[in-house]
Amino acid sequence: MENQNFTYKFQIMLNNPDRLPRNNEPVITKLNFADYRVHRDSLVLVDDADRTIPFQLIDVVSDGDYIREASIVYLVSMDELVTSYWLYAGENPVSREPFKGIEKLEVTQKDGFRRLDTGYYILELCSGTADGTSYGKWGIRYFEAKAEGKNLIKDYSNAIGGFYGPFFTPKNGLINPPEHTTVDCIVEEEGPLYCRYLFKGTVPDGLDENLKGKNFTITWEFFYNTPWFRRKYDVDDFSTVVDGIPVVNKITVGDEFESGKGDRVFTSFACYGGTYYREGDLYANILSEGVHKLLENADEQNNPKLKQYKDSIGENINEVSWDYFWRIFCVKEGLLDAEDIKKHVSEIIPEAHRQVHESERNRNVLFSKFVDVNSAPEQTIFPLSANKTAELNDKTGYAMVWYTSNVVSRYQIVQRNDSGWVNWGTNGENEHPELPTGSTIITAYGKFDNWEAQADAMEKNIDSKQGLATLLK
Numbered sequence: 001m002e003n004q005n006f007t008y009k010f011q012i013m014l015n016n017p018d019r020l021p022r023n024n025e026p027v028i029t030k031l032n033f034a035d036y037r038v039h040r041d042s043l044v045l046v047d048d049a050d051r052t053i054p055f056q057l058i059d060v061v062s063d064g065d066y067i068r069e070a071s072i073v074y075l076v077s078m079d080e081l082v083t084s085y086w087l088y089a090g091e092n093p094v095s096r097e098p099f100k101g102i103e104k105l106e107v108t109q110k111d112g113f114r115r116l117d118t119g120y121y122i123l124e125l126c127s128g129t130a131d132g133t134s135y136g137k138w139g140i141r142y143f144e145a146k147a148e149g150k151n152l153i154k155d156y157s158n159a160i161g162g163f164y165g166p167f168f169t170p171k172n173g174l175i176n177p178p179e180h181t182t183v184d185c186i187v188e189e190e191g192p193l194y195c196r197y198l199f200k201g202t203v204p205d206g207l208d209e210n211l212k213g214k215n216f217t218i219t220w221e222f223f224y225n226t227p228w229f230r231r232k233y234d235v236d237d238f239s240t241v242v243d244g245i246p247v248v249n250k251i252t253v254g255d256e257f258e259s260g261k262g263d264r265v266f267t268s269f270a271c272y273g274g275t276y277y278r279e280g281d282l283y284a285n286i287l288s289e290g291v292h293k294l295l296e297n298a299d300e301q302n303n304p305k306l307k308q309y310k311d312s313i314g315e316n317i318n319e320v321s322w323d324y325f326w327r328i329f330c331v332k333e334g335l336l337d338a339e340d341i342k343k344h345v346s347e348i349i350p351e352a353h354r355q356v357h358e359s360e361r362n363r364n365v366l367f368s369k370f371v372d373v374n375s376a377p378e379q380t381i382f383p384l385s386a387n388k389t390a391e392l393n394d395k396t397g398y399a400m401v402w403y404t405s406n407v408v409s410r411y412q413i414v415q416r417n418d419s420g421w422v423n424w425g426t427n428g429e430n431e432h433p434e435l436p437t438g439s440t441i442i443t444a445y446g447k448f449d450n451w452e453a454q455a456d457a458m459e460k461n462i463d464s465k466q467g468l469a470t471l472l473k
Helices: 282-295 304-313 322-329 338-357 451-459
Strands: 008-015 022-032 044-046 056-063 066-078 082-089 103-105 112-117 121-126 139-145 160-163 184-190 194-202 215-223 228-235 239-242 245-248 253-258 268-271 275-279 366-368 380-392 399-410 412-416 421-425 440-446 463-471
Touching: 008 022, 022 463, 056 184, 056 194, 066 082, 112 194, 121 215, 139 440, 160 215, 160 228, 268 275, 268 412, 282 304, 282 322, 282 338, 304 322, 322 338, 380 421, 380 451, 399 451, 440 451
Parallel strands: none
Antiparallel strands: 008 082, 008 463, 022 066, 044 082, 056 066, 103 112, 112 121, 121 139, 139 160, 160 253, 184 194, 194 215, 215 228, 228 440, 239 245, 253 421, 268 380, 275 366, 275 380, 380 399, 380 412, 399 440, 412 421
């Protein structure tokens, strides 16, 4: 390699924490060439076996054709503790073989923003329709691991990546950011190994004065031929109260999956090292009772929307989407006016708080390595204090693994066979949000020999640094 027309050879130092096995792990290394004359088209990257490997430059700060600062994205497979890659550079362009990598496909949804073939996934990012239904949410509304060939969101009827609390509470008039607003989708980086998109939006105003006019940005990152994808949630500062408990800059992120009645995408749940959890959703029961009381005389009331809602919801909460069941408290739906919503909330929330936090249930914390969620009351559990979690399908061997950059004090996990709805949510009982804003979530889906080892790698990424340059001529 040194015999070619290069001026510099930079060491890229790779450190593998805990000597974990890495397979096609995405690595982003910061580069600084302020003291060198490096043409942006002169770079060639080789691994520790002197094999040329694909890369992508992002976030380039240049002076004409010459790079001052940038980051380089590439994939690494290694099981040793440390190794070095080498970046060759010069003052003049060099020829490189084109690399196909991530492909953009034709979108299928009217609000489809990008449909990508990442080599590992087929997925479609949507900007939302704001029609108040789960079919119109922004986020990932099609998600398929190519090796499995199965979409985890049947009929594009839900989404991965939405955030809900503290906006999606009866106290705020049940504002559902993914269903009630659209996002502006911005391309920041788009290439063969790495795509980065921003979702920018404003949460519609609800009833809570503390939550009005709040803007948000979600940064999505996708990589070529790897199970990893990342997102980061930034929301304007806020302070409010949910379930009688203060909330300062914490949100509920919900990844939701649909497979149709009588089926579940995932059949069990686990936290790293074992799962401490409370089971059953008393809040759902209290809310259900409140809804049914409101609907008892719906036929006699001069409210066609309320009657239509009663006819559509049926008798069993488990047979309909949780989102749909709650709509009676939504100001956007207009089933009840603001004062009626506030009145019912003033009765529901104190009772829910007492039953959850001031009863024997608070002490009744269970433990299991894997939890059969569908067998729990209301098909719901609330795991405690974790930042590495997984939902697994015991029949197929596939698992979705999440790593959050901050510990989440409580989660809500639902795996409901009756409706086919599965939820991974960063909220505790009574919709209290638990994920700090500014958090990053790394997610991976696949057949993993050991999901906890996968989670360890997501927590402790390969550390990489640009080293000194060797002058070649």
